[in-house]
Amino acid sequence: MTSRKIVINFPKEKINQPLVYKLIKEFNLVFNILKASITPDQEGHMVLELSGENTEKGIKYLKEQGLSIEPLSKDIKVNWEKCVQCGACVSICPTGSLYIKDRKTMKVEFDPEKCIACELCIRPCPPRAIEVHY
């Protein structure tokens, strides 16, 4: 079984269609909505964690419906030029995607796979090195 986190961008004319419903009904997918911002007559964004046998087929279906799909890892980026390597984010991050593995060097690392794009780290980062890209 494969699990993937994706960012779905809905064009405004697709907002009224029950596309996510189809993912359950026709592809038997399990999903967890990590984030959603959908308003009538506006472009919408949704972050989904999808799992099930037909994950890839489900994603293909959404693309065919005219939605743009990106892997979630693209969304939160650490600007390492700006990062001062303090580690203030590490105890804020609820999923451990910002972490220090090597306690000798105390280097802060980022694992996009674990990131749920909750954005809790954005403002507490003193050099504002964590960026959200949609």
Place this chain on the structure above:
Amino acid sequence: MKTIAEINEKIKKGQAVIVTAEEIIEIVEKKGIEKAAKEVDVVTTGTFGPMCSSGAYFNFGHTKPKIKAGGGKAYLNDIPAYTGWAAVDLYIGATALSDDDPRNKVHPGEFAYGGAHVIEDLVAGKDVRLTVSAYGTDCYPRKHLDSWINIKDLNEAVLFNSRNAYQNYNVAVNLSDKPIYTYLGTLKPKLGNANYCSAGQLSPLLNDPYYKTIGIGSRIWLGGGIGYIAWQGTQHNPNAPRLDNGVPKRPSATLAVIGDLKQMSSKWLKGVSFIGYGTTLNVGIGIPIPILNEEMLKYTAIKDEDIVAAVVDYSVAYPTGKPEVLAEVNYKQVKSGEIEVNGKKIPTSGISSYSKAREIAEDLKQKIKKGEFLLTEKVADLPSGASTPAFKPLNERPVSKEE
């Protein structure tokens, strides 16, 4: 026994043995104090963290006709600079904010750009907008100036920080039931996290706890360039309680430092924003410690587990000035990512960067190796000992309505 002059001779000949304050720990474990003290000449330290009492002054050059900013108002990228000096000298402090910054009107405020960011931009070689309004005199008739300036055109640009490199610091926690926003970062309610701010075993003053070699006039690595210790820092408090190894358990000595901003780097002078608190400057400092004898070697071999800090509640105890300490923890514990306070395990975060402190200690080591950085004798001691006046709070004498 070695002298600084002898060590400098070895550096010039490329024969000096220089190691970082981290490397010396292993060397001492392998060889012992006596042998290590003979072999090693210099131990380099480093720290990179937010230091609010930081700023820069410069002379922007006379205009034609002349203007006297002194007594008037000046702004750099909209951030107010201090003008209470002669005609074209300005000082910009790290925590300065633009007049129309919303600050904490919507709490917690963003504090996206302040004096610290102006300093970073200047050092990075970016153009900065200078706006001056003056009252005009016979000798300085001009009243307004609005011009781009660049660090390369300034006559002098000097970093001058009145309090840096704190010898040890508090570990901050929050006992209240709502999040708080402090200069030690965002603290989650009910002991949700603990933030510390020291380079521990790499921290300059923790490696020379009695300031035997570090003193006024010492040459240091500052912001990626060369600087000097100008004086003891403000709030210098050498009489804080100490462990048997000499290391103070509470925030203790501080340094005032100075150096040519023009040869520094924006990598090591970074404007940072603490939500709900304000802006401050991350300053990189490295200090070489000459191994004059076994005693100095012993000090520099200090390990994280031998340095203790106080866990302080920043929701009530700190803001109200209560000297309450919840627990004492060592830096090995805080750097492990978790400490225990009041029976609760809480995740820790650094505010000072250990990995950048390592880079600084390593860079200073390389510079000394190449002969680009020589050690200095201190010119005068930092105050220490029982005769040093205690760091005290304000004796507030409220002014009556009639006065």
